[in-house]
Amino acid sequence: MTETRGVLAPETESEVRERFEGVGPAAQTVTREVARAMELSKEEYEERVTGEVVGAAREAMFASLLQVEVGDYEEFEAAKADRPDVDVRENGSSEVENAAWHYVPFADALVATTFQNEPDAAVATLRRIAFSEFYEPAL
Numbered sequence: 001m002t003e004t005r006g007v008l009a010p011e012t013e014s015e016v017r018e019r020f021e022g023v024g025p026a027a028q029t030v031t032r033e034v035a036r037a038m039e040l041s042k043e044e045y046e047e048r049v050t051g052e053v054v055g056a057a058r059e060a061m062f063a064s065l066l067q068v069e070v071g072d073y074e075e076f077e078a079a080k081a082d083r084p085d086v087d088v089r090e091n092g093s094s095e096v097e098n099a100a101w102h103y104v105p106f107a108d109a110l111v112a113t114t115f116q117n118e119p120d121a122a123v124a125t126l127r128r129i130a131f132s133e134f135y136e137p138a139l
Contacts, residue, residue, distance in 0.1 A: 002071035005123055009067040011105045013138040020062050020139055027058035063131035068123050070100045076112055079103075086110045091129060092122075100126045104134045 010016045031054050035045050069079065076099035080088055087107065092099075092114030100122045101112035111130045115122035 002069050002075050004067060004069055006065050006067040006127075008062065008065040009103075009105075013106050016106070016135055016138045020058070020135075023061045023065070024054075024058055027061050028054055030061070031057045059131065059136070062135070063127045064124075066102055066127050066130060066135075068100050068102045068126055070098070070119050070123060072097055073099050073114065075099070076101055076114075080110060083108075083110060088112070089129075089133065090114070091125070098122070102126055102130045104130060106138065107134050109134060 008019055010019050031049055035049050040048065069075075073094065073096065079101055080086065083103070085108070086103075087109040089109060089111045091112065094114065096114045096116045098116065098119065099112050099114045100119065101110055103110050111126060111133065113122045113126040113129065
């Protein structure tokens, strides 16, 4: 049975940008709290926690929230059949039992990663791939 993970499923590039902006404050808060937990001095914080660091946190948070379906390979095949004209980007082997997939509406693309035993790793990999191939260019 297919399991849905994540909450972000933006329909348009405009919605992608809006949602990405929305995770900005959370990324700043998480970065600040991590620096505090690491006991960085004020000087270390100002030197090391740059806009690039907060930006990387924002990208990672956005990607980690993307909605992903996880199921067996037959369920993934059914998801492809539901969208016959979609651009499919499959990573991995069709010889394994399971898949994780994410539909990118504004690109009409279905991105997938196959796996045998590690769904969490497959989902994380899929989210990084989807972000770098589709969401990052839209930003």
